[in-house]
Amino acid sequence: MAYAKEFFDLQIYFARKIAVLANLKLETALLDYTNFYVRLVGGRDFDPHHPRWMAYIAGLKDHPDLGAWTYHVYTQRPHLDRPDSVIATFGCFSYALGEPGQIRLHFHNDDHSLQGPLSDERMGLRLSELAALVAHVRAEQPSARQIAGVSWLYHLPTYKRLFPPPYTAHAMVASNRFRNMPLWGQFLNRHGGVRKSAAAAFLQRVDSQASADNPAQCFPLLPLATSAPVDVFHDFYQSQLATRF
Structure with a gap:
């Protein structure tokens, strides 16, 4: 873009x-x-x-x-559109290696639908992308124990709902x-x-x-930094996808 x-x-x-x-x-x-x-x-x-x-x-x-x-x-x-450090991409999400034992999550709007990437209509697809990303991390980055992110988007309820509550509950201003x-x-x-x-x-x-x-x-919104264990993400998406599909 x-x-x-x-x-x-x-x-x-x-x-x-x-x-x-x-x-x-x-x-x-x-x-x-x-x-x-x-x-x-x-x-x-x-x-x-x-x-x-x-x-x-x-x-x-x-x-x-x-x-x-x-x-x-x-x-x-x-x-x-994405940092050259990106390891893998799944729709609107990608990840790169961060500190030892950590991967860093990135979001980029790669959804060209009329509804918008964070709309109710596209929520299921976003959850599927994140589930695939977490599965890839677990399979390909066995030393990664934590997922971290920094973004102004964590202020938005439509973005926060895509993640396990423990991940966004303690976000701090970066x-x-x-x-x-x-x-x-x-x-x-x-x-x-x-x-x-x-x-x-x-x-x-x-x-x-x-x-x-x-x-x-x-700035109207300041970026928020947050993190949570990979297993918390895995359990959340397993539950979400089982319920939705």
């Missing part, structure tokens, strides 16, 4: 505000307070000396319209996620456009920000 230019404009607005409040160079704010490195360079090493990042930053001097330049660079890169989609994804709709109501609330908070002490308060 390709993202709309407005998604990048939103992040530029935020980065510019933070650069002023924190007395940072704009290039530093773009690296540390946007998702641009992942989108324009790829990977998550956030190396300011990476040739692709340096070329992007150099181009800022020659392009007065920062949004147009950023979007141009973006459109020249492959649109990788701080300093300005570079990552678990924070910025809340502004996107399922077509890659910007959700106007969320963006408007965000911009209003950015305009009201008087210091760089707590820039996270500009």
